[in-house]
Amino acid sequence: MNETASESGTPSDVFAPAEPAAARAGREFAALARIDRRHAASEPQRRRHVNQPMITPHEAVALTVALAANPGLLAEGEEDVDRSDLVAALTLVARMRGDLDVLEESLLSIAHGRGLTWQEIAFGLGLGSTQAARQRHERLRGRVAGG
Numbered sequence: 013m014n015e016t017a018s019e020s021g022t023p024s025d026v027f028a029p030a031e032p033a034a035a036r037a038g039r040e041f042a043a044l045a046r047i048d049r050r051h052a053a054s055e056p057q058r059r060r061h062v063n064q065p066m067i068t069p070h071e072a073v074a075l076t077v078a079l080a081a082n083p084g085l086l087a088e089g090e091e092d093v094d095r096s097d098l099v100a101a102l103t104l105v106a107r108m109r110g111d112l113d114v115l116e117e118s119l120l121s122i123a124h125g126r127g128l129t130w131q132e133i134a135f136g137l138g139l140g141s142t143q144a145a146r147q148r149h150e151r152l153r154g155r156v157a158g159g
Contacts, residue, residue: 036138069104069111076101110155117152124149 052058067075079085080093123133130142139145 069108073101073104073108113152113155117149117156120145120149120152 076093076097080098083092086092120133123136124130128136130145133149134140134142134145137145137148139148
């Protein structure tokens with residue numbers, strides 16, 4: 013029996029293990045596309061969870077990184093990212109990480125509460141076992157409760 017060739021011209025073997033990083037990247041793109049299509053198709057939908065007159069820590073850090081890495085994004089007359097901007101962004105990283113812990117712990121609790129198995133949760137997180145997913149949830153719960 014002949015090996016079949018993929019579109020890229022390289023042989024494909026249905027019995028070869030999948031490349032985990034490529035599979036994860038594909039799932040991440042599909043996840044973003046799904047949530048965007050279903051819940052963030054318009055600007056008002058995209059911004060409805062943000063009721064703040066000020067930029068969020070995540071947005072501030074992401075913006076600082078983007079502008080520092082690519083000064084061509086600066087608007088005409090906008091000042092370059094300086095040392096103080098970088099220190100300010102670094103100051104926000106711990107807050108950003110804490111906010112992410114709260115979001116992840118909430119999502120894990122909601123997912124499990126709605127009947128997702130630890131195996132499904134582990135798959136979604138890219139973890140190798142149900143035990144790893146449970147342990148992650150416990151660690152997050154401890155950090156969020158202690159925070």
